[in-house]
Amino acid sequence: MTDLLDHLRTAVGDAHVLTADPDVAAYVVDWTGMYAGRALAVVRPGSTAEVAAVVAACHEAGVAIVPQGGNTGLVGGGVPDASGEAVVLSLGRMRTVRAVDPVAGTITVDAGVVLADVHAAAADAGRLFPMSLGSEGSCTIGGNLATNAGGTAVLRYGMTRELVLGLEVVLPDGRVWDGLRGLRKDNTGYDLTQLFVGSEGTLGVITGAVLRLFPATPRHATAWVAVASVEAAVSLLGVAQSRAGAHLSTFEIANRQAVDLVLAHLPGATDPLAEPSDWYVLVELAGAATEEGLDDALEAILGEGVEAGLVADAAIAGSPAQRSALWALREGISEAQKVEGATLKHDVTLPIADLAAWATAMAPVLEEVLPGVRPVTYGHVGDGNLHYNVSAPVLDGKGRDAELLAAAPDLSRAIYDSVAAGHGSISAEHGLGRSKAVAGSSYKSGVEVDLMRAVKHALDPRGLMNPGVLLP
Amino acid sequence: MTDLLDHLRTAVGDAHVLTADPDVAAYVVDWTGMYAGRALAVVRPGSTAEVAAVVAACHEAGVAIVPQGGNTGLVGGGVPDASGEAVVLSLGRMRTVRAVDPVAGTITVDAGVVLADVHAAAADAGRLFPMSLGSEGSCTIGGNLATNAGGTAVLRYGMTRELVLGLEVVLPDGRVWDGLRGLRKDNTGYDLTQLFVGSEGTLGVITGAVLRLFPATPRHATAWVAVASVEAAVSLLGVAQSRAGAHLSTFEIANRQAVDLVLAHLPGATDPLAEPSDWYVLVELAGAATEEGLDDALEAILGEGVEAGLVADAAIAGSPAQRSALWALREGISEAQKVEGATLKHDVTLPIADLAAWATAMAPVLEEVLPGVRPVTYGHVGDGNLHYNVSAPVLDGKGRDAELLAAAPDLSRAIYDSVAAGHGSISAEHGLGRSKAVAGSSYKSGVEVDLMRAVKHALDPRGLMNPGVLLP
Numbered sequence: 001m002t003d004l005l006d007h008l009r010t011a012v013g014d015a016h017v018l019t020a021d022p023d024v025a026a027y028v029v030d031w032t033g034m035y036a037g038r039a040l041a042v043v044r045p046g047s048t049a050e051v052a053a054v055v056a057a058c059h060e061a062g063v064a065i066v067p068q069g070g071n072t073g074l075v076g077g078g079v080p081d082a083s084g085e086a087v088v089l090s091l092g093r094m095r096t097v098r099a100v101d102p103v104a105g106t107i108t109v110d111a112g113v114v115l116a117d118v119h120a121a122a123a124d125a126g127r128l129f130p131m132s133l134g135s136e137g138s139c140t141i142g143g144n145l146a147t148n149a150g151g152t153a154v155l156r157y158g159m160t161r162e163l164v165l166g167l168e169v170v171l172p173d174g175r176v177w178d179g180l181r182g183l184r185k186d187n188t189g190y191d192l193t194q195l196f197v198g199s200e201g202t203l204g205v206i207t208g209a210v211l212r213l214f215p216a217t218p219r220h221a222t223a224w225v226a227v228a229s230v231e232a233a234v235s236l237l238g239v240a241q242s243r244a245g246a247h248l249s250t251f252e253i254a255n256r257q258a259v260d261l262v263l264a265h266l267p268g269a270t271d272p273l274a275e276p277s278d279w280y281v282l283v284e285l286a287g288a289a290t291e292e293g294l295d296d297a298l299e300a301i302l303g304e305g306v307e308a309g310l311v312a313d314a315a316i317a318g319s320p321a322q323r324s325a326l327w328a329l330r331e332g333i334s335e336a337q338k339v340e341g342a343t344l345k346h347d348v349t350l351p352i353a354d355l356a357a358w359a360t361a362m363a364p365v366l367e368e369v370l371p372g373v374r375p376v377t378y379g380h381v382g383d384g385n386l387h388y389n390v391s392a393p394v395l396d397g398k399g400r401d402a403e404l405l406a407a408a409p410d411l412s413r414a415i416y417d418s419v420a421a422g423h424g425s426i427s428a429e430h431g432l433g434r435s436k437a438v439a440g441s442s443y444k445s446g447v448e449v450d451l452m453r454a455v456k457h458a459l460d461p462r463g464l465m466n467p468g469v470l471l472p
Numbered sequence: 473m474t475d476l477l478d479h480l481r482t483a484v485g486d487a488h489v490l491t492a493d494p495d496v497a498a499y500v501v502d503w504t505g506m507y508a509g510r511a512l513a514v515v516r517p518g519s520t521a522e523v524a525a526v527v528a529a530c531h532e533a534g535v536a537i538v539p540q541g542g543n544t545g546l547v548g549g550g551v552p553d554a555s556g557e558a559v560v561l562s563l564g565r566m567r568t569v570r571a572v573d574p575v576a577g578t579i580t581v582d583a584g585v586v587l588a589d590v591h592a593a594a595a596d597a598g599r600l601f602p603m604s605l606g607s608e609g610s611c612t613i614g615g616n617l618a619t620n621a622g623g624t625a626v627l628r629y630g631m632t633r634e635l636v637l638g639l640e641v642v643l644p645d646g647r648v649w650d651g652l653r654g655l656r657k658d659n660t661g662y663d664l665t666q667l668f669v670g671s672e673g674t675l676g677v678i679t680g681a682v683l684r685l686f687p688a689t690p691r692h693a694t695a696w697v698a699v700a701s702v703e704a705a706v707s708l709l710g711v712a713q714s715r716a717g718a719h720l721s722t723f724e725i726a727n728r729q730a731v732d733l734v735l736a737h738l739p740g741a742t743d744p745l746a747e748p749s750d751w752y753v754l755v756e757l758a759g760a761a762t763e764e765g766l767d768d769a770l771e772a773i774l775g776e777g778v779e780a781g782l783v784a785d786a787a788i789a790g791s792p793a794q795r796s797a798l799w800a801l802r803e804g805i806s807e808a809q810k811v812e813g814a815t816l817k818h819d820v821t822l823p824i825a826d827l828a829a830w831a832t833a834m835a836p837v838l839e840e841v842l843p844g845v846r847p848v849t850y851g852h853v854g855d856g857n858l859h860y861n862v863s864a865p866v867l868d869g870k871g872r873d874a875e876l877l878a879a880a881p882d883l884s885r886a887i888y889d890s891v892a893a894g895h896g897s898i899s900a901e902h903g904l905g906r907s908k909a910v911a912g913s914s915y916k917s918g919v920e921v922d923l924m925r926a927v928k929h930a931l932d933p934r935g936l937m938n939p940g941v942l943l944p
Contacts, residue, residue: 103710103825104856148659159657161666162634177919183821184855185631186897187620187670188904188912189924189942194633194666198659215717238575243762245687246718290715290772293765300762349655353575383656384576425658432660440660447649451931452661458930459923470661 004061008043008087011053016044016093027068027088028079031135032338032345035076035434038084039066046093048168048176048207055205056174058087064464065089067201069143070114072135074345075433077147077200077469086467089205091142097121098208105213106165106182111142111206118211127213130157130249134331142206148198150429152330155382156249156286157214159429161197168208169196172460182210195455200431201466203459217249217286221298222317224326225305226277231356232310233281233381239304240283244297250284251382252330257391258378261336262329269328272315281381282330333378337389342401343376344390344408348419349428352384358422359386365414366390370407372400385428388415416443431470438472476533480515480559483525488516488565499540499560500551503607504810504817507548507906510556511538518565520640520648520679527677528646530559536936537561539673541615542586544607546817547905549619549672549941558939561677563614569593570680577685578637578654583614583678590683599685602629602721606803614678620670622901624802627854628721628758629686631901633669640680641668644932654682667927672903673938675931689721689758693766694789695774696798698749703828704782705753705853711776712755716769722756723854724802729863730850733808734801741800744787753853754802805850809861814873815848816862816880820891821900824856830894831858837886838862842879844872857900860887888915903942910944 008017018024019041029036040063045051058065064086068078080086094112101107102125109118115136122129133139133151143149145167149160157163166181179193196203227233233253240248256278262269283301285294298316305311317323337343350358359377366373372393379386390411392404404411416426420443432440441449449471456463456471480489490496491513501508512535517523530537536558540550552558566584573579574597581590587608594601605611605623615621617639621632629635638653651665668675699705705725712720728750734741755773757766770788777783789795809815822830831849838845844865851858862883864876876883888898892915904912913921921943928935928943 101823101825103706104823148663150657150659154657158634161663162630171919171923175919177923178917179920181895181897182823183895183897183900185622185626185821185852185857185900187622187899187901188897188908189670189916189920190675190927191620191633191666191670192920192923192927194663195927198661198663203662215713234575241687242760245760246763288714288717291718349657351573351576351654353573380657385657423653425653425655425660427659428655428657429659436660444661445650447643447647448651448661448664451643451649451664454930455662455664455667455927458926 004057004063005041007057008041008054011057012043012045012050016046018042027071027090030076030079031072032074035079037080037082039080039088040085042088042090044090044093048170051089051170051205051207052174052176054089055170055172059173059464062462062464063087064467066466067091067146067205069112069140069146070135070138072139073143073147073433074430075435077431077433078143081468091140094207100125101182102127102213104182106210107213108180108182108208108210109141110208112140115139115141115144122213123216126216128216129211129213131160131163134334141209145197145206145209146199146201147431150380150385152250152252152380154380155251161194163212164193164197164209165212166210167193167196167206169204169206171204172462172465180208180210198431200433200470202456202470203465215288218289219287219291219294220284220323221294222284222323222326223298223302223314224272224329225281225283225302225314226273226312227279227281227310228312229279229356230359233279234352234356235308236281236305236310237382240301243301244285247285247287247294247297249286250282252282252379253381254280254330254333254378255376257374258333258376259329261340261376262332265336265339266328266332269332272326273313275313277312282326330378337376337391340391341399342392342404344404344411346388346412346415347428347430348388348415348424348426349383349385350419350422350424354422355381355384355386358418362388362415362418365418366411369410369414370403373404373411433469437468437470441472476529476535477513479529480513480526483529484515484517484522488518490514499543499562502548502551503544504546507551509552509554511552511560512557514560514562516562516565520642523561523642523677523679524646524648526561527642527644531645531934531936534934534936535559536939538938539563539618539677541584541612541618542607542610544611545615545619545905546902547907549903549905550615553940563612566679572597573654574599574685576654578682579685580652580654580680580682581613582680584612587611587613587616594685595688598688600688601683601685603632603635606806613681617669617678617681618671618673619903622852622857624722624724624852626852627723633666635684636665636669636681637684638682639665639668639678641676641678643676644934644937652680652682670903672905672942674928674942675937687760690761691759691763691766692756692795693770694756694795694798695770695786696744696801697753697755697774697786698745698784699751699753699782700784701751701828702831705751706824706828707780708753708777708782709854712773715773715776716757719757719759719766719769721758722754724754724851725853726752726802726805726850727848729846730805730848731801733812733848734804737808737811738800738804741804744798745785747785749784754798802850809848809863812863813871814864814876816876816883818860818884818887819900819902820860820887820896820898821855821857822891822894822896826894827853827856827858830890834860834887834890837890838883841882841886842875845876845883905941909940909942913944
């Protein structure tokens with residue numbers, strides 16, 4: 001391995017091959033703290049050519065590679081296992097916005113550009129890059145692409161795979177595929193771009209991308225709405241879609257437990273409504289500067305919601321600051337949960353029509369597995385996607401984290417079995433990573449697993465790209 | 473081969489294995505008439521199980537399969553070659569709409585359902601399936617999926633691949649992959665659905681699909697607009713996007729030659745404007761029943777266009793009948809060209825910002841290759857996609873078709889070279905089929921062709937699925 005390390009140092013410079021424990025520490029533990037591994041080295045190339053040289057050297061040495069972006073993943077897909085035999089390839093130094101073309105509606109970026117910086121570059125050109133996540137200040141676009149990230153704008157703009165036009169990828173043998181085309185339409189063969197999106201670093205290393213930009217939507221109408229149930233939320237979604245389908249950009253749900261955590265742990269968070277409610281919806285319409293009538297449309301939605309008995313109360317943002325405060329109640333949940341203590345994260349999709357019944361039926365099942373367990377439920381109801389997270393029971397004012405972790409396999413299995421029986425997905429937007437690779441395959445047919453293995457073997461015959469992730 | 477035919481008859485019934493020339497004729501010649509082949513047999517299975525039995529029998533016999541939908545393709549991708557050794561597998565009997573779920577926004581269909589029937593089933597449920605093509609009365613959804621069809625609604629709703637959630641596919645060995653999931657979000661592995669979409673029958677046979685439905689848009693505001701140039705059209709597109717981005721559903725272009733053909737050949741077609749113009753744009757806004765202001769927005773777009781010198785004149789549809797008449801001018805072009813005589817079809821994308829300059833520069837190049845040649849140009853300017861078709865020169869009142877066909881290789885090469893130099897695509901939405909398989913690979917890098925071959929070999933190691941199509 002000394003040979004390989006020498007090769008890597010030659011490829012990227014001594015300063016960018018990290019091997020000392022304190023230097024490596026931040027790269028081998030994931031954001032949740034649930035996955036901690038070891039690495040032969042952490043390599044930080046500064047260009048596509050350097051990535052190619054690193055991958056070629058590892059290929060020759062038969063050493064596995066774990067690509068890593070902002071290390072904000074929630075399923076352990078960007079950190080190495082405990083063997084210490086893999087190289088972590090961090091894209092963090094590749095942070096150049098290569099080009100912005102507002103007429104074509106494209107932006108071309110290095111994989112290591114932070115999502116918030118993509119937003120800023122688009123805004124500077126008078127355009128919108130709509131993908132929006134809680135971690136947007138630190139996640140990278142390469143990681144978003146590798147995991148097909150979702151977020152709060154999927155309802156209107158789609159998942160990451162719908163926002164990308166072309167990719168640059170270093171293949172497992174070190175060759176570079178230049179698929180950086182900025183064309184909306186290109187039917188000249190298999191869609192290799194879509195094959196790499198969501199492949200979680202198991203087929204190659206994404207080093208650059210051409211992304212779609214959209215007309216800016218500087219006008220917003222935003223409300224925080226108290227609803228009685230998931231069912232009421234789903235019905236209100238129907239109202240919003242028929243009254244403002246083209247402008248509806250956000251329709252998020254959170255239960256009271258989730259909001260309580262934000263109010264308890266995030267400085268400055270306040271409840272905008274007088275009375276507590278079991279469930280809340282964050283609804284937002286967005287439009288161009290010349291598009292008027294958003295406020296009227298929002299009021300019509302809420303008015304119809306009140307009349308139909310779906311809406312108990314609502315706070316409408318009257319200023320950008322108020323809008324930010326409402327958004328903070330939703331976006332702060334993940335962080336607040338981390339402060340609260342151990343959490344079992346589940347990220348499930350159900351057919352929207354079944355979402356309410358599923359959530360209602362699930363709680364007592366979990367209570368039976370672990371009495372006192374607290375479902376902290378929130379997510380993207382417009383997409384049928386709930387983050388059905390589970391916090392520890394509280395006894396004598398203390399969270400029983402150890403009990404939660406001991407019951408974790410049973411709790412997760414109960415949830416996944418129920419999701420599978422309901423024709424849902426056990427990972428809506430987080431991917432499979434290490435934490436769900438086995439479960440992911442176990443809920444698929446043999447034919448489907450065979451197909452995935454055939455694709456993997458075709459592109460990475462030596463199995464060196466992020467082994468143990470996505471496929472067990 | 474007698475054995476195989478016996479197997480096929482057992483699988484689907486004697487009546488659905490066609491071998492006599494008159495029975496087979498319609499299945500071995502494509503819509504353009506440019507591709508005429510021969511077949512060992514035409515097999516018309518009535519169910520997924522029957523498709524699987526047919527494919528398994530062919531796999532065992534080592535016989536190639538050409539899947540066929542409505543046989544409306546424009547690149548010879550759905551008809552067999554001249555060898556007479558392949559079986560044509562027609563999906564035309566599989567025409568069941570399996571399920572419609574207006575709450576989830578999904579429709580599940582057999583591959584052989586005609587596109588217009590998908591529209592009708594969606595409309596019956598108060599929803600919209602937006603894909604719209606000139607051939608929608610006869611093309612099948614399976615063919616649309618296999619070719620990743622485009623059409624006039626791509627601007628707002630995307631290509632076919634953006635409209636599909638899940639697929640059922642019979643694999644080359646006869647196994648069935650059931651990927652019929654109706655979930656908007658499902659990050660549990662490689663996106664096999666997107667791999668099959670656009671693969672032109674070379675990786676398997678699509679037998680069923682779950683498609684996305686959208687809120688119905690019964691309100692329309694439609695105009696036929698005279699503009700001076702492609703450049704003016706692109707500028708007007710910018711105006712339309714900033715004034716009505718969320719409602720803009722159509723932005724199509726046609727040159728005068730194209731419109732002249734429609735006026736000459738289609739019964740009842742009339743020019744809605746007093747003065748002829750070199751270029752026209754069909755622009756349409758669409759909205760829900762409760763969304764008002766579309767007419768005002770359209771007038772604002774046209775007003776700004778007139779003020780900026782982009783718009784010379786415009787006809788606004790005042791009734792559904794008038795709307796249909798304006799649409800007929802655009803949708804009739806392909807049919808009118810067929811009546812006119814031989815046409816070289818090209819379906820190219822350029823970066824939108826370069827579209828005008830490219831079209832301006834191309835005409836004299838073609839004139840040099842074949843004096844008098846007539847570019848009949850139309851297409852989806854909002855997507856950067858032109859159907860840059862070429863009709864024969866006219867001498868003494870007669871189209872010189874033979875001259876056009878003799879010059880075809882040189883004309884097409886000039887166009888493709890120019891598109892490739894301009895970072896465009898030589899097939900925006902029609903696919904590669906037989907007619908562009910060689911050209912498609914020749915404009916790609918060796919790395920990209922290797923990747924495509926690796927995927928093909930992984931899924932169809934014996935090379936029996938639609939050989940000669942997509943990859944040479």
